[in-house]
Amino acid sequence: MSHAILRVPDSSQPKLTYILKRLVPEARIENEKDCLLLNLPNGLSSEVELLASQRALSEDLPNLQGLFVPFFNEVCLEYLDQVDEGSISYLDEVAKKNQSIYKDCLFLLDKVDDETALTVQAYIECDKSPKLAGVRLYVHRNTVNYRVQRFLALTGLSLEGFGNCMFVYHLIEFRFRYVKKN
Numbered sequence: 001m002s003h004a005i006l007r008v009p010d011s012s013q014p015k016l017t018y019i020l021k022r023l024v025p026e027a028r029i030e031n032e033k034d035c036l037l038l039n040l041p042n043g044l045s046s047e048v049e050l051l052a053s054q055r056a057l058s059e060d061l062p063n064l065q066g067l068f069v070p071f072f073n074e075v076c077l078e079y080l081d082q083v084d085e086g087s088i089s090y091l092d093e094v095a096k097k098n099q100s101i102y103k104d105c106l107f108l109l110d111k112v113d114d115e116t117a118l119t120v121q122a123y124i125e126c127d128k129s130p131k132l133a134g135v136r137l138y139v140h141r142n143t144v145n146y147r148v149q150r151f152l153a154l155t156g157l158s159l160e161g162f163g164n165c166m167f168v169y170h171l172i173e174f175r176f177r178y179v180k181k182n
Contacts (some may be wrong), residue, residue, distance in 0.1 A: 048118025058086035
């Protein structure tokens with residue numbers, strides 16, 4: 001499941017909600033502060049629908065700001081300010097411009113051991129193939145599956161979609177660099 005956070009002025013929220021229900025009918029939409037939180041059960045196909053409609057959405061709603069995130073948290077709402085008006089971005093795109101996002105999100109990896117984190121990195125590098133990651137790590141593919149599922153359960157992160165995978169990959173990378181320094 002993928003997640004998105006969209007923000008428009010309060011007066012435009014009903015219009016955005018109406019458009020989203022027609023555009024992505026399977027999405028679960030919730031109001032949170034001045035934002036709409038979307039749970040996208042169809043993951044990547046729903047993300048593609050939103051991205052493909054971005055130009056039309058920004059014409060109708062020029063103040064629209066959107067962010068695809070691998071998890072829902074109050075922290076993510078702060079990063080929405082860093083998205084240009086009229087656009088929808090992935091959290092990883094925003095984090096490339098502001099590395100402190102990775103530091104703010106390190107708490108997500110608190111319960112994850114190094115072996116599991118390295119397995120998830122290899123899994124992402126191998127195009128999410130447990131078999132290829134297993135060959136690379138010299139472990140059985142079921143071991144890779146187990147570690148990836150444990151990672152997802154411990155962190156609540158999503159590996160659905162390229163943008164989410166890149167955020168998780170860079171977050172793990174940042175953890176190893178940050179821990180080394182400190």
